[in-house]
Amino acid sequence: MRPRPLVPSSRKKEDVTSRLSGLKDLSIDERRARVADAMGVRAGVFEALSPEHGLTLEQADHMVENVVGVLGLPVGIATNFVVNGREVLVPMATEEPSVVAAASNLARMTRDHGGFVASATAPLMQAQVQVLDVADPAGARVRLLSAAEELVALANEQDPALVRFGGGVRDIAVRLVPSSRQTYVVLHLVVDVRDAMGANAVNTMAEAIAPRVAEIARGRTLLRILTNKADLRLTRVAATFDAAMLGGPDVVENMVDAAELAVADPYRAATHNKGIMNGITAVVLATGNDTRAVEAGAHSHAVGPEGRYTSMSRFEKDTDGNLVGTLELPMPVGLVGGATKVHPVAQANVELLGVHTASELAQIIMAVGLAQNAAAVRALATEGIQRGHMSLHARNVAVTAGAVGAEVDAVVARMVEARSVRAETAEEVLAQLRGRS
Numbered sequence: 562m563r564p565r566p567l568v569p570s571s572r573k574k575e576d577v578t579s580r581l582s583g584l585k586d587l588s589i590d591e592r593r594a595r596v597a598d599a600m601g602v603r604a605g606v607f608e609a610l611s612p613e614h615g616l617t618l619e620q621a622d623h624m625v626e627n628v629v630g631v632l633g634l635p636v637g638i639a640t641n642f643v644v645n646g647r648e649v650l651v652p653m654a655t656e657e658p659s660v661v662a663a664a665s666n667l668a669r670m671t672r673d674h675g676g677f678v679a680s681a682t683a684p685l686m687q688a689q690v691q692v693l694d695v696a697d698p699a700g701a702r703v704r705l706l707s708a709a710e711e712l713v714a715l716a717n718e719q720d721p722a723l724v725r726f727g728g729g730v731r732d733i734a735v736r737l738v739p740s741s742r743q744t745y746v747v748l749h750l751v752v753d754v755r756d757a758m759g760a761n762a763v764n765t766m767a768e769a770i771a772p773r774v775a776e777i778a779r780g781r782t783l784l785r786i787l788t789n790k791a792d793l794r795l796t797r798v799a800a801t802f803d804a805a806m807l808g809g810p811d812v813v814e815n816m817v818d819a820a821e822l823a824v825a826d827p828y829r830a831a832t833h834n835k836g837i838m839n840g841i842t843a844v845v846l847a848t849g850n851d852t853r854a855v856e857a858g859a860h861s862h863a864v865g866p867e868g869r870y871t872s873m874s875r876f877e878k879d880t881d882g883n884l885v886g887t888l889e890l891p892m893p894v895g896l897v898g899g900a901t902k903v904h905p906v907a908q909a910n911v912e913l914l915g916v917h918t919a920s921e922l923a924q925i926i927m928a929v930g931l932a933q934n935a936a937a938v939r940a941l942a943t944e945g946i947q948r949g950h951m952s953l954h955a956r957n958v959a960v961t962a963g964a965v966g967a968e969v970d971a972v973v974a975r976m977v978e979a980r981s982v983r984a985e986t987a988e989e990v991l992a993q994l995r996g997r998s
């Protein structure tokens with residue numbers, strides 16, 4: 562079933578906006594109403610996001626094994642995103658404070674420059690079939706390539722629905738992979754998986770063709786599984802961040818230098834890329850997609866031509882002195898299959914996003930990754946991460962110390978003012994507030 566249209570006929574497209582200043586100051590009910598109104602979606606879209614209406618135990622029991630419960634995670638709305646000219650409010654599932662605020666903050670700084678421009682290749686996933694004990698690996702490669710038509714037809718027979726939707730096998734490739742034991746012949750099945758993440762679809766095909774592959778190669782097959790290095794399913798995004806909003810020319814210069822360290826140094830790249838994944842994983846999770854598949858694909862793509870782990874993104878200064886950020890990654894997400902269709906919260910989040918194809922979803926996810934990255938780099942290149950991050954993390958610290966209701970904001974304000982976001986400080990402030998100092 563397709564998500565409902567984002568903009569009901571009663572609402573003008575030009576009235577839809579993701580620029581929701583001050584959303585943080587509203588109650589949860591007010592936020593829900595404001596977000597639904599701003600996007601022109603039905604008010605009830607958020608019902609599934611209430612703990613009492615979310616994933617039921619019965620549904621959970623059908624999803625994984627030995628179920629004893631479900632886990633709640635906050636879902637926050639990232640504001641200010643314009644992706645390929647479309648205003649979009651993005652649900653993010655994350656346990657980490659400041660992530661949603663940071664993405665919203667930097668998305669705001671792209672709006673005067675057209676927001677995020679994104680594109681995606683065809684949704685091509687690949688499965689590998691490993692062949693062992695081949696006497697003539699080079700000969701086997703040519704025999705397999707010559708039998709491509711037969712192998713493609715056999716694979717496509719496994720998933721007539723996918724073929725009906727316009728997907729199916731597009732190509733086969735054969736690689737010879739030397740190892741410490743022998744040279745393996747590895748056949749790649751390249752499959753257009755349309756709006757699926759595609760793992761089940763391509764794994765079924767790989768298992769089905771394996772016996773014939775073994776015959777043609779004159780060896781025996783072992784692994785028949787998708788590769789998470791989904792380097793034929795790339796999504797790219799670029800955005801211009803306004804120099805003045807960032808804090809001026811020096812901030813732009815420092816951000817470029819900060820980002821360059823991640824290009825040059827794997828120790829910095831790991832943290833820089835973690836910042837990108839803060840945004841990406843949160844949207845992937847909110848839409849019921851496979852976070853591990855996306856993470857495996859992203860990190861494997863961050864290995865440069867010399868085999869060194871590097872930054873996933875690039876930052877440059879344009880001729881007007883603004884900061885241009887770009888990000889290119891495999892983004893194997895789906896709108897059908899996996900948990901996306903089973904989990905009521907995922908379905909509601911997809912409805913809010915108003916996406917109709919996996920490719921549109923991938924492009925929004927990448928925009929969030931880039932905004933997230935720019936936010937962290939800006940904080941690091943200016944005041945440091947702790948002020949913004951810790952002032953939002955302070956709410957966790959206050960609650961852990963026992964603050965409830967209005968006490969939470971009061972304890973947070975005092976900790977931020979004292980620049981001491983620590984359990985001890987929270988306990989002291991709480992004791993003072995309760996007249997027990």
Ligand SMILES: CC(C)(COP(=O)([O-])OP(=O)([O-])OC[C@H]1O[C@@H](n2cnc3c(N)ncnc32)[C@H](O)[C@@H]1OP(=O)([O-])[O-])[C@@H](O)C(=O)NCCC(=O)NCCSC(=O)C[C@@](C)(O)CC(=O)[O-]
Nearest residue numbers: 582583585659660662663665666832833836936937940949
């Ligand atoms: C935290 C901010 C945004 C504050 O920044 P600020 O300048 O104090 O914020 P502001 O109060 O001026 O508000 C500016 C806008 O930010 C958003 N915003 C601001 N506050 C909120 C809030 N409470 N709730 C929702 N949205 C918020 C919101 O869009 C707001 O616009 P408005 O709506 O007011 O017109 C900033 O300091 C920032 O971007 N910091 C970066 C934080 C970050 O990157 N966190 C990620 C976790 S750290 C990490 O895991 C990764 C890391 C850092 O290691 C990666 C790396 O090393 O690269």
Ligand SMILES: NC(=O)C1=CN([C@@H]2O[C@H](COP(=O)(O)OP(=O)(O)OC[C@H]3O[C@@H](n4cnc5c(N)ncnc54)[C@H](OP(=O)(O)O)[C@@H]3O)[C@@H](O)[C@H]2O)C=CC1
Nearest residue numbers: 722723754755756757758759760761762851854897898899
């Ligand atoms: N290494 C990895 O990353 C692995 C991941 N997984 C898991 O695999 C799951 C995802 O697999 P996936 O193949 O996406 O899921 P599904 O097999 O559930 O869904 C894909 C199927 O949906 C049907 N379909 C309906 N509409 C469409 C459409 N518009 N576009 C494409 N297909 C459509 C197709 O055929 P039909 O109607 O015949 O079903 C297609 O084969 C995730 O849960 C993931 O965690 C599993 C193994 C390994």
